[in-house]
Each structure stands twice: as C-alpha cells, then as structure tokens.
Amino acid sequence: MASVELEQVSKSFGKTEVIKDMSLAIKERELVVFVGPSGCGKSTLLRLIAGLEEMSAGTLRIGGKVMNQTPAADRGVAMVFQSYALYPHMTVAENMGFALKMIGTPRPEIDRKVGEAAEILDLGDLLQRKPRQLSGGQRQRVAIGRAIVRKPDVFLFDEPLSNLDAELRARMRVEIARLHKELKTTMIYVTHDQVEAMTLADRIVLLNKGRIEQQGAPLDLYEAPVNKFVAGFLGQPRMNFIAVTAVPDNVIGAAPGAMTLGLRPDAIGILDGPRSGAVAGRIIVVEQLGTSTLLHVQLAGVADLVTVEWRGKAAHKAGADIWLGLDPAKGHLFAADGRRLAL
C-alpha cells in the first residue's frame, strides 16, 4: 500500500486543458472515489496516476517517490478497466499471471498467487477458460483478479461496473468494498455513478471541468455541499432547486436567479391544505418505487418540476392539487454564483 500525492498537476490535450492545476493527497489504505459528470477529467486523472498519460505540469508521488517519468509498469499500480481489457487469447489463469510472468516470477509461485486470487474472487472453476467464454460479471472478476495477483501498492478502477447490469453492479459494488477491507490497499475508483461513489468511498473527490469542486466523506458532501453543483450531483433523486428572493418568507420565483433554495425530495413536506408557508401545486407524474413514492409537482412560477419523496405508498394521483411545505431550514440556500450561503 502507498500514498498518492498530486501537486499542481495539469494536463492539456492540444489547447484543451483537461486537468487544471490540481493538488490532492490520498492516504495509505484509503478508498478514494473520483466522481463527476462526463468530461470532468476524472478518467484522465486516473490515467495520469497510472502512467498511461503524461502530465503537462506538476508532480506525482506514489509512496513518496516522484513518478513523473516512471513507466506505468514500474509504478506499483494495477488497473481495472471499464471494458475489462482481458487478453483475449490467454486463459483466465494466464491473464491473471501475465504480469508476474513478465517480471520472471517462477512458475510455481505464479500458480500459487493466481490460485489465491482465484479463491478470493471465486474464480477457481474458470481458470482454464478464455475470456470470450465468460459472462460480463465473470470477466470483471478476472480483471480484478489480475490486479490482485500483482499485489500492487495502489489499485486503480476506471468505471469498472459501467458495463454490467443493475443487479450485478450492486453485487460487484459490495464485492469491491469487501476486497478493500480484506486487502487493505490504497484504491482509487473512478465513476460517474454517484450511488457507487456514496456507498464505496472513504472519501469522495467531486470533479467538474478539470477542478476539484469538493472532497470529503460521502455524508459530509451530501449534507454540507459547498455549492449548487455538488448539491445537485450527489443524492438520488436529485435536489430540487427553486429560485427565491427572500427567506424565510417563501416568496417563490419573484426574481429568478437572485438566490436558489435547494431542497432534497425527502425534505419537502406534504400538507393537508392551505396554511401559512404552504405552496400550492399540481401533481404531474407519480412514480411508485415500492418503499417510497416520487411525486413530480408543478409549482406556480417554477419552471422545473419539483420532486417530492414520500416514504411509503402515497395515495396521490396525477392531476390532483397538492400543498407542499418548503422549509428553508431543511435545505440549502445558494447565491447567484452557486456558492452555498449560511442560513
């Protein structure tokens, strides 16, 4: 295991600056998730650490050693790719033992290490199969096995679950969390899926346009987002943003853009009828999720539908009128430039 430090790292492709003057320290044994929308630079950042891309500026240290010029194979990293990237002509066992074979590890030792990794990942029966004979989930486990066998200082995961179906993705997520506990190795995990980020991470690094918007423990980011972008990115269903002018009078939509009230769907109350602080709206769509119900409500003067999460099975019907309680104390207030304001 090793720490990873980035110091004022930049990366440009031609004139496009993808990573902008970024500094970040990842501690030993930490599981850090880089998350952000498409094109935010998270995969590029991972590839810079792996040595698959060259940095335009800055310093990268792994385990305290400067790695700027070190070839990928000598950085002590192992990477799991989105497309699994298994060698198609090799068996599962050959795939997993390839890196060891390349550095001249004796055959019996390779077999032992491959056997150990296969046991951890329950791949024992598949060792003689070729990648094309495996399912997506099995391939992903082999790809992880190939990384484990090398006993790397740092594991790098580049959207490893994006090609799997929802059920398998949930299972593999748990498996990766378990692996991190067992192996106690530094892991850097890239995803655009905020559920993966929230559930796996010791620390989330939320990126946007080549910069770090915010980093911290998942719940810290969820509960205390520094700006509207972070607040909107984390949380499922997404936070509602409502333009407001004054608080706490709930004057909605009077001067759009002046300030924004951010309320998570579960922070909006459903009221019996008109009363002080209640806002009238009409239910447009009802989504029954089993344990909860999502109501998408049109409020007068608010362009976007407001999503309300109701614990349990709500009896509400689309087309009906509804009264919502928008309590600013349960949400966040953002300035016109997106910064969160103290309530």
Place this chain on the structure above:
Amino acid sequence: MWSINRFPIAWLLPALLPVAFITIYPIAHALWTSLHQVMILFPVEPFVGLDNYKRVLTSDYFIDALRNSLLFTVIAAPSVVILGVAIALFLQRRFFGSQIIRSIVLLPWVLPGAISAVLWVWVFHPSFGVLNGLLMNLGLIDESIPWLTSPKLALYAVAVAHVWTQIPFAVVLVMAALASINSEVLEAGEIDCRSPYKRFRHIVFPELKAMVVVLLVYNALTAFTSYDLVYAMTGGGPGTATTLLSFQIWRESFSMYDFGAGSAVAFIVVLISAALIIAITRALPSDLFAKEEAS
C-alpha cells in the same frame, strides 16, 4: 407452392452460372489443353495424354524454374509480411506528417506492375541507376554492380521489386488488424509489462496471428505465380537466372505457341501452390479456423 427448400440448386443457378462460366470453364479448358497437342500452327489437336507433362518435367529449364520460383517465394513472402507488419506498427503511431507518410507507403499499390518494373529497372540500372549511384557516393562500392544482368543477383533484384509492390496491401491489412485491438487491452499490457518487445510478442502478435497467416498464404501464392515483373525487368534472364515457373507458362504458350505445354506447366504451378498453402497453414497453427466455444 414455391419453396426455397424444394429446388435449392435452381435458386443458386443465377449466381453459379457466371461463376462456372468465368472460372470452371477456363480451368477445364486449360486441363483439356494440357492433355492435347495444341499448337497454333497445327490445325489438328490430337489427345496426347500426359505427354505434355512428361515433356515439361524432363525439359532443361524445369528444375531451374522450379528452384527459382521456390527461392523467389521463400524470399518474397516472409519479407513482405515482416516488412508489412513493421511498417504498419510504425504508421500506427501518430506523429507530425504521419498522414502523408501513410499515403506515400500506399503508393506502390496504385502503380500497375509494368510501371513498377520500369521504375525498378531504372533503380537497378548499372550506369544511371539510383542504387549504384548511392552506393558509390557512400564509398561502399568502386564500380557499378550489374544487378539485373548478373546471374547471381538478378533474382534477388526482381524479388526486391516484387516485395516493394506487395508491401502496401500487407500494411493495410495489418493496420486494420491493429486497429481492431481494444486500446484498453494495450494499456493493460503497458501496466503489466515494461518491455515493448515482450508486449508485442505476448499481446499484439497473438491478435495479428490470423492476419499474418492469411498474408503469408496470399503472398506465397502471389510470389509463386508472379510473372509481370520478370517479364518486364529481365525477360527470365540472364540465362535462366530469373525464369520462374509462372513465367514459363507465358513463354511456352505465347513465345513457343505450344499451348499444351503451357497449360501443363500451369497445372503443375496450381498443384505446387496448393501444396504450399497446405504446408503454410499447417506450419503456423492459428486460431483462424478455431471453433468459437459458447460461454
């Protein structure tokens, strides 16, 4: 009721008839010719059995031509494939001017054989040739080398010209094969192995193997049946130094007007070619024809 299952042959006839007409008929006619005495000057064409074959096989030139053809094939086919793979690997990189160099490499492909031959005659020309001039300027030789008129060198010189004409096709196919390799697999290789040579051997080459076998078979056939460069560059000479079996088909038929013997040589070339294909595909085990196993 019309059913596609009832008369399968009938449905295929519209496609099969032209194929039969343009391939089976000429081959059958050549076989017939090889078994008859067909000479332009004699109106009668009597059946002579295997006499043409016997005459061809026992002639003075046959052993020379066979040896030349095999040597030509053994030099040319692997050279085309090795150089094709090397150039494709080089051109796969992106660098300043790579697009222009790609176009230049493909140039020999668009030149007709006869023009390539003329071009190479001038390269090898003893008095005005670029090659001799270059070697002299570099101080490597004192007097010009008669590349195309020396019995020892002529076959190699023609082989060089032949390889030059065939490389672009190999480059295009190998580049296509390289492009089809998942880039993440190559990156995984970069993380797993430091040596570029080992990465090529263990990761890239296995992915190219099927294409390499196809190219080897194709180039062995092209070299073994090559005729145009010899015709235009040396006319089979000096002596029989560049007389290839395929060139001898032309010479028997259109120089001697002995079509029976020409066809007999043609059939011998076909048999040897078939043997070559089988030998190459056996010698280089490939996943090309391996059955895909279901998961």
